[in-house]
Amino acid sequence: MSEAAVLPAETPEKINLAEDFETSGVAAILRELDEELIGLAPVKQRIRETAALLLVDRARKKLGLAHDTPTLHMSFTGNPGVGKTTVALKMAGLLHRLGYIRKGHLVSVTRDDLVGQYIGHTAPKTREVLKKAMGGVLFIDEAYYLYKPDNERDYGQEAIEILLQVMENHRDDLVVILAGYADRMDQFFASNPGFRSRIAHHIEFPDYTDAELLRIAESMLKHNEYSFDPGGQEAMRAYIAARRALPHFANARSIRNALDRARLRQANRLFEAGAPVDAQALSTLTRADIEASRVFAGGLAHERQAG
Amino acid sequence: MRITQGCFSFLPDLDDEQIRAQVEYCLRNDWAIGIEYTDDPHPRNTYWNMWGNPMFDLKDAAGVMMELDACRKANPDDYIKLIAFDSTRGFETVRTAFLVQRPKVEPRFSMTRTDVRGRSMTYTLSTVQP
Numbered sequence: 001m002s003e004a005a006v007l008p009a010e011t012p013e014k015i016n017l018a019e020d021f022e023t024s025g026v027a028a029i030l031r032e033l034d035e036e037l038i039g040l041a042p043v044k045q046r047i048r049e050t051a052a053l054l055l056v057d058r059a060r061k062k063l064g065l066a067h068d069t070p071t072l073h074m075s076f077t078g079n080p081g082v083g084k085t086t087v088a089l090k091m092a093g094l095l096h097r098l099g100y101i102r103k104g105h106l107v108s109v110t111r112d113d114l115v116g117q118y119i120g121h122t123a124p125k126t127r128e129v130l131k132k133a134m135g136g137v138l139f140i141d142e143a144y145y146l147y148k149p150d151n152e153r154d155y156g157q158e159a160i161e162i163l164l165q166v167m168e169n170h171r172d173d174l175v176v177i178l179a180g181y182a183d184r185m186d187q188f189f190a191s192n193p194g195f196r197s198r199i200a201h202h203i204e205f206p207d208y209t210d211a212e213l214l215r216i217a218e219s220m221l222k223h224n225e226y227s228f229d230p231g232g233q234e235a236m237r238a239y240i241a242a243r244r245a246l247p248h249f250a251n252a253r254s255i256r257n258a259l260d261r262a263r264l265r266q267a268n269r270l271f272e273a274g275a276p277v278d279a280q281a282l283s284t285l286t287r288a289d290i291e292a293s294r295v296f297a298g299g300l301a302h303e304r305q306a307g
Numbered sequence: 308m309r310i311t312q313g314c315f316s317f318l319p320d321l322d323d324e325q326i327r328a329q330v331e332y333c334l335r336n337d338w339a340i341g342i343e344y345t346d347d348p349h350p351r352n353t354y355w356n357m358w359g360n361p362m363f364d365l366k367d368a369a370g371v372m373m374e375l376d377a378c379r380k381a382n383p384d385d386y387i388k389l390i391a392f393d394s395t396r397g398f399e400t401v402r403t404a405f406l407v408q409r410p411k412v413e414p415r416f417s418m419t420r421t422d423v424r425g426r427s428m429t430y431t432l433s434t435v436q437p
Contacts (some may be wrong), residue, residue, distance in 0.1 A: 124359065131374070135367025173369040246366045 015059040025097040026051050033090050037083060038219065039212035046203050054098045071200040072100060072175045073167055075143075075189075078205025081253030084179045085139065087205075090178065092137040101175055103135035109144040114159040122155040126162045134173045143178035144188035164194045177237040208251050214242045215253050221285070226263065231287035242295050245271065262289045308415050310348045313336055313388055314405040320386060323372070330368035330389065338402055339363045340371050340389040344382045347436045348414065361392055361399075384410045412437045 021027050021068070030051065033044060053070065060067045061153075072095065076084040089106050096104025113129055116122035130138065146156040149296065167176050176183070178195070182204065189196040217236055221227055228236060243254055266289045270277055311317055321329070335339055341361035345352060358378040366429060371389070378387055387408040392399035419431045 102369075105366050128362075131362055131370025132364050132366065134365070135368040135374075170369065170373070300400065305409075 013254055015062055017055060017059060020055055020059065024055070026055065026094060029090060029094045029097060033087075037086065038215045039204065039208050040083060040087075040288050043083075043087060043205055046201070047094070048085070050201060051094060051098070054095075054294055058098065069172055071171060073199045074175070074177045074201040074203060075185060076177060076179040076201050076203050076205060077185045079181060079207055079251060081251030081255075082205040083206060083252065085141070087181075088137060088139045088177050088179070092175075095137065095175060099118065100171075101136055105136035106139055107133040107136060108141060108142050114140070114146065114163075115155050117155075118221075119155075122158045123162060126159045126203050127287060130162070130166050130170075130174070134170065136174060137219060138174055138176045139177065140178050142180045144180050144184045147188055147192060160192060160195075168199050174303040190287065196209075210237070210240050210244070213251070213255055216252050217259060220259055222254060226259075226283050226285060229284050229286050232285045232290055235287045235290035239293060239295055246295060251294065258290075258293065258295075259285075261293065265289045308413055310386070310406070310409065310413055312348070312406070313405050314349065316406055320409070321405070321407065322386070325348075326367045326375070326389070327372060329405065330371045333403065334365055334368060336391075336402075338393050338396075339399065340365065341390045341392065342371075342374055342378050342387065343387045344378060344387045344408075346410070346414075346436070347434050348384050348386050349416070349432070351432075355386075355388065358387075361390070363365060369427040379408055386410065 028046075032046060033047065037044070050072075057067050057070060073089070076088065078084055085108065088108075092101070092104050092106040095101045107129065109129055113124045114122070116125045146160055148154040148156055163176065165175070176199075178199070180188070214233070214237055217230065217240075218233075239258060240255070243249060243258065248254075262285050266285055269288065270281060271288075317418060330340060339361045342358035343355035345355040359374065363375065365371065375387070375389070385408070386406060388404050388406050390404040391402045393402040394400075414437055415435045416432050417435050419433065421429045421431065423429055424436055
């Protein structure tokens, strides 16, 4: 058989990658990613690279060049509250637009959803979750809890084996993303070499800088139609710096919680003032709302004693 | 004897691609899919063995196909059918069911006539395994 006969009847000679980028909807997702997520430059860069690779791969396929489905399983490592779940959601959309997963939904699970409580309970449970995730992305948060080295009878190992098997045999059907804190994920990969070799993309999420956190705070407020007055903004800047030094700092999640508490205080302040309020007053957080936080007093009482 | 029951049973057997397409249709309608198997295709045998629980909340046919393959491997010479359940009315209603595997040699049915009171006749249909 001649070479020409093997190729599909209508093989285009050239493919416009830039056009492909726009029409596939990938450009829109990346733009969304840029606009909605503050900071995270290295993560965005990696995602852009992955998207480029997949686009080129798709173009190769159209031209009849050799290609095999790339392994798309990933690991997201980073501290709490740096946006791993949010990015995973975007990733599912991206892979769907590129045609690497058929449905584009995200199934987010932790150890409890995969590992059973008695013998024979784990395998069906894990398979159930895997079946639900097929055609989309399976996001395993805090994946290292699956493996408990101190207990060799732990059922986590069984879940790991099924996961590995499906990750290998059903590469076309689902993408697995493991997420967790960097150091513990490293340990997890070291004791489960099977995972390391099956995961091609390791993406590290850096912590946010103070300036980025302030922008995140502002965008969160804007989303709820609140805003800082100048004093409030200044207080928030000081708050972020102080909060970072305290234990259990969870980046954007800490900020969200702080804002929720500030809104609580603002509501209380307006209520106690007893004066009529306008829209402006209802949507402004002031210095007092932020500075009443215990963070400025050096954290919670029991933490102060411990420190 | 070629058994005809459920949808599509007068057509040639569905291949995997066609089964997958049917499953996709069911999932698009938010139906749950169950897999059942038996060696006794008697028309009155309504209780086939369940291959695990019916699968709820699936988005893609790949999960069903994975279970179907496992069921075929474990029961290579049995009848297997897929059943789709619709829950819109508050209980799981069977919306479609179709055979996805038959044994290589299918059983026959035999009919026994029995004389009872007077000259009336009762009929018993039973499966004859090959």
